[in-house]
Amino acid sequence: MTADVVVAGGGVIGTAIAWRAAAAGLDVVLVDPERGDAASLVAAGMLAPVSEALFGEGALLRVNLLALQRFGSFAAELEDVTGHRVGLRREGTLAIAYDPGDYAALMRLTAFRRSAGLEAEELDSRACRKLESFLTPDVHGGVLFPGDWSVDNRRYAAALRKAMTAAKVRIVRDRVTGVLAGDDQVRGVAVADGGEIGAAQVVVAAGCWTSAVAGLPAELRAAVRPVKGQLLRLRHPDGMPPVITHTIRATVRGVDVYLVPRADGEVIVGATQEERGPDLTVTAGAVRDLLRDAMSVLPVTSELILAETCAGLRPGTPDNGPIVGGFGAGNGPGNGQRGLLVATGHYRNGILMSPVTADAIVAFLTGQPPAAEWEPFTPGRFAAGEGSR
Amino acid sequence: MTADVVVAGGGVIGTAIAWRAAAAGLDVVLVDPERGDAASLVAAGMLAPVSEALFGEGALLRVNLLALQRFGSFAAELEDVTGHRVGLRREGTLAIAYDPGDYAALMRLTAFRRSAGLEAEELDSRACRKLESFLTPDVHGGVLFPGDWSVDNRRYAAALRKAMTAAKVRIVRDRVTGVLAGDDQVRGVAVADGGEIGAAQVVVAAGCWTSAVAGLPAELRAAVRPVKGQLLRLRHPDGMPPVITHTIRATVRGVDVYLVPRADGEVIVGATQEERGPDLTVTAGAVRDLLRDAMSVLPVTSELILAETCAGLRPGTPDNGPIVGGFGAGNGPGNGQRGLLVATGHYRNGILMSPVTADAIVAFLTGQPPAAEWEPFTPGRFAAGEGSR
Numbered sequence: 001m002t003a004d005v006v007v008a009g010g011g012v013i014g015t016a017i018a019w020r021a022a023a024a025g026l027d028v029v030l031v032d033p034e035r036g037d038a039a040s041l042v043a044a045g046m047l048a049p050v051s052e053a054l055f056g057e058g059a060l061l062r063v064n065l066l067a068l069q070r071f072g073s074f075a076a077e078l079e080d081v082t083g084h085r086v087g088l089r090r091e092g093t094l095a096i097a098y099d100p101g102d103y104a105a106l107m108r109l110t111a112f113r114r115s116a117g118l119e120a121e122e123l124d125s126r127a128c129r130k131l132e133s134f135l136t137p138d139v140h141g142g143v144l145f146p147g148d149w150s151v152d153n154r155r156y157a158a159a160l161r162k163a164m165t166a167a168k169v170r171i172v173r174d175r176v177t178g179v180l181a182g183d184d185q186v187r188g189v190a191v192a193d194g195g196e197i198g199a200a201q202v203v204v205a206a207g208c209w210t211s212a213v214a215g216l217p218a219e220l221r222a223a224v225r226p227v228k229g230q231l232l233r234l235r236h237p238d239g240m241p242p243v244i245t246h247t248i249r250a251t252v253r254g255v256d257v258y259l260v261p262r263a264d265g266e267v268i269v270g271a272t273q274e275e276r277g278p279d280l281t282v283t284a285g286a287v288r289d290l291l292r293d294a295m296s297v298l299p300v301t302s303e304l305i306l307a308e309t310c311a312g313l314r315p316g317t318p319d320n321g322p323i324v325g326g327f328g329a330g331n332g333p334g335n336g337q338r339g340l341l342v343a344t345g346h347y348r349n350g351i352l353m354s355p356v357t358a359d360a361i362v363a364f365l366t367g368q369p370p371a372a373e374w375e376p377f378t379p380g381r382f383a384a385g386e387g388s389r
Numbered sequence: 390m391t392a393d394v395v396v397a398g399g400g401v402i403g404t405a406i407a408w409r410a411a412a413a414g415l416d417v418v419l420v421d422p423e424r425g426d427a428a429s430l431v432a433a434g435m436l437a438p439v440s441e442a443l444f445g446e447g448a449l450l451r452v453n454l455l456a457l458q459r460f461g462s463f464a465a466e467l468e469d470v471t472g473h474r475v476g477l478r479r480e481g482t483l484a485i486a487y488d489p490g491d492y493a494a495l496m497r498l499t500a501f502r503r504s505a506g507l508e509a510e511e512l513d514s515r516a517c518r519k520l521e522s523f524l525t526p527d528v529h530g531g532v533l534f535p536g537d538w539s540v541d542n543r544r545y546a547a548a549l550r551k552a553m554t555a556a557k558v559r560i561v562r563d564r565v566t567g568v569l570a571g572d573d574q575v576r577g578v579a580v581a582d583g584g585e586i587g588a589a590q591v592v593v594a595a596g597c598w599t600s601a602v603a604g605l606p607a608e609l610r611a612a613v614r615p616v617k618g619q620l621l622r623l624r625h626p627d628g629m630p631p632v633i634t635h636t637i638r639a640t641v642r643g644v645d646v647y648l649v650p651r652a653d654g655e656v657i658v659g660a661t662q663e664e665r666g667p668d669l670t671v672t673a674g675a676v677r678d679l680l681r682d683a684m685s686v687l688p689v690t691s692e693l694i695l696a697e698t699c700a701g702l703r704p705g706t707p708d709n710g711p712i713v714g715g716f717g718a719g720n721g722p723g724n725g726q727r728g729l730l731v732a733t734g735h736y737r738n739g740i741l742m743s744p745v746t747a748d749a750i751v752a753f754l755t756g757q758p759p760a761a762e763w764e765p766f767t768p769g770r771f772a773a774g775e776g777s778r
Contacts, residue, residue: 234673284623285691288680291673302674306698 001172002198003029005365006189007205008176008213010034012351013343014205015160016358021203022167024362029197030164031189033175042231042312044260044268045153047071047352050118050145051093051249054109059376060321061116064349066373067356068149074355075151081166084159087152087263089247094123094131096142096250096297103140106251110143119147134243134300139250150247150260153351160354172197178214179204179340186339190214201339201365207315208278210344223323223382224345226278226313230286231270232294234304243267243300250297257293259301267304269294282309317345318382322353324360325370325378341365342379390561391587392418394754395578396594397565397602399423401740402732403594404549405747410592411556413751418586419553420578422564431620431701433649433657434542436460436741439507439534440482440638443498448765449710450505453738455762456745457538463744464540470555473548476541476652478636483512483520485531485639485686492529495640499532508536523632523689539636539649542740549743561586567603568593568729575728579603590728590754596704597667599733612712612771613734615667615702619675620659621683622697623690632656632689639686646682648690656693658683671698706734707771711742713749714759714767730754731768 007018010032018030046052049064075088095110097103110120121144128142129135165171174191179202181187188198204213208226236242244267248259260268272286287309294301317323323345327337341364343357360370396407399421407419435441438453464477484499486492499509510533517531518524554560563580568591570576577587593602597615625631633656637648649657661675676698683690706712712734716726730753732746749759 232673237670281626281694282696283691284621284680284693284695285684287695288677288684288691291677292681295674295677302672302677304673305670306673306676307671309695309698 001029002188003027003170004199005029005201005203006031006197006199007203008189009205009207009209010171011205011207012157012160012354013207013346013357014203015157015164016354017203017205017343017361018169019160019164019167020358020362021365022164022169024366026365028169029172029199030169031172031174031176031191031197033173033192041154041157042229042310043153043351044231044258044270045151045156045351046093046148046247046258046260047150048093048148048247048249049352050113050120050147051095052348053113053116053118055112057320058116063322063356063373063377064352066371067349067353068147070355070359071149071151071352075156078159078163082159082162084155084162086156086159089150089261089263091246092144092146093148093247093249094128094142094144096128096135096248097140098138098250098252098297099140102251102254106143113145118145120145132244132246132248134298136297136299139297148247151351152262156351176204176206176213179216181215181337181340184338186337201341203341203343203361203365205343207344207346207350208313210315210342216342217327217379219382220323220342220379223317224315227316227347228274228276228279228311229271229314230274230282230290230309230311231268232287232290232306233308233310234267234269234301235307236265237303237305240303243298243304248297250293252293252296255289255293257290257297259294259298266307269301278313280311280313282311314347314350315345316347320347321377322346322349322357323377323379323382324357324374326364327379390418391577392416392559393588394418394590394592395420395586395588396592397578398594398596398598399560400594400596401546401549401743402596402735402746403592404546404553405743406592406594406732406750407558408549408553408556409747409751410754411553411558413755415754417558418561418588419558420561420563420565420580420586422562422581430543430546431618431699432542432740433620433647433659434540434545434740435482435537435636435647435649436539437482437537437636437638438741439502439509439536440484441737442502442505442507444501446709447505452711452745452762452766453741455760456738456742457536459744459748460538460540460741464545467548467552471548471551473544473551475545475548478539478650478652480635481533481535482537482636482638483517483531483533485517485524485637486529487527487639487641487686488529491640491643495532502534507534509534521633521635521637523687525686525688528686537636540740541651541653545740565593565595565602568605570604570726570729573727575726590730592730592732592750594732596733596735596739597702599704599731605731606716606768608771609712609731609768612706613704616705616736617663617665617668617700617702618660619663619671619679619698619700620657621676621679621695622699623656623658623693624696625654626692626694629692632687632693637686639682641682641685644678644682646679646686648683648687655696658690667702669700669702671700703736703739704734705736709736710766711735711738711746712766712768712771713746713763715753716768
């Protein structure tokens, strides 16, 4: 089998890339052992560059803002092409501080976010409860970040798969074990069943499993690690009206918990961040912590149905930034591995960044310059001796 | 279709009755719409007459003690007949009091249980931790009840089904809608698909669904209600040794929680008691409470895997006692409804009482006297104007 482009990995990143590359006229094969969207199935679907922005992550904030700006048109096109609704919600995120210490921390972050030009509206406890009437009166205060959205991650992933299939991407249910290269140029991939797929351009979008792909630079393989996250899917009992309308991000005595409402009546509660390697078990302690913290800010959570508990793995990197591009000059293909591109390490923002990542990779594949916001996120930044962004 | 006996209901009670009746030479049809063991699938399998004995329930204690005495030989025969192990454990139950108030209540109950002739060994916090080393040192004290056992409810129910099938009981996958009677004598049952099954003796073992069986006295149908219970199944991560060896019944600031170990490494945590009608949803609040209370006494619970959350319905009665027998003199068949027997309302002790209930019903079916302990548990005790036990 041969193609113009092989995409290794069928999560939302790989699927978005495959769809957009095929839509740009390239002949694309996507290789993934399963349906491949395990991480996105477990996600909460927050599109939250504003309420996630942290000190010292200015470059990441810029690419996340680009991602949010792009998300609306990308989702609209996806809905047009597939006829599926992806459940985009634009109500904004309400950040809640449970006690005075939580509030002081939130105020410091809010000042930083404002200094970066982001919109934020401070609210006292009463104003928080005007927006979300089921919040406990014990809440110390909060901040509304109207710029943050959310999407139904499962609907979004399903629509992407449908769009990709409609664009005639061929799907191979196998695992890419390595990238094959000649002297100076990629020539395809090897797959687990022993075969090869020939292509002059290869995109490795393997998420947490990037380290298992032979033929990538060792520093890059070492840079991506799985960060476990556990979350809960709650449902309203018959007849109960929706208990929240905004995404709520609460800090309860220093611990973060979020609650994300869905159009179909689900509420997602997440998420832990655990350095446990590729472990997908749901633990009693994590479920207890999530429920306890959710009930601290929204006591009515207690009456919701616990429909599902699940665990996923996010691809983390040493600087929390994604890894997007090639190995040549200007972050593009070339430099001994012409035709090799990577799109991985999106950590907590794979869904948010999937449209702009697809845009950037399609730019590289077709010889165009990607958006300038990607410049700090080269694969080469982890190579020995090179400076980081 | 006709038979000597129709058993309506395929839970552990109905299955045990069908097996023993067939083993006694009767031609038996069991009618149940599904596999029928929903309640027993959710059970923890405690065989705990001693640590469950409450003030004012002396008659219930006596029948429960008879039940435990019989359980060993019944389980041994079941294992012999089927070749299946049912996971009987005889380590005893360790009752734990978390705080001084919990301890005072446990001491009052222990004095009562001793006065009823039951064995009980008081333990201080250190002695409790000698028996179960993962208990929190915060535990105030406890009592070991060596007379209480447990069984793996799922293995037990599966073995009963196998034994019943081997004994040539015919199984009809339908729902009994009513008992059919002539002037003075039962003549069979009507089923939901519109057909009838003829039999001169009918045993209604429909648990929570007793109220849905037409032809039973109205007072009896009104006497059985569903009491919802939610419980959790935890598993040890690979390589972790078993965290408990005894059944632990803890009272944590007035709230009861139990942890039951299984031979295969599971730990069952239960159980709520909720008056919510026939509701089988798992709620966030119940799961939080169970996990919180379990972790209060056994902090290591936090590291266990939350393998399953489930909800079941127990058939409760106004006096917490079972309803076993017929409508004639001496609790036997007769009195206008000759051939009609009921075996329901076993509440929290369906598994424990299934062997002795089967013994009693087979005695009635074959014209023998049942054990004297059943005398207070006639169906007639709920009839208008009759005194209760």
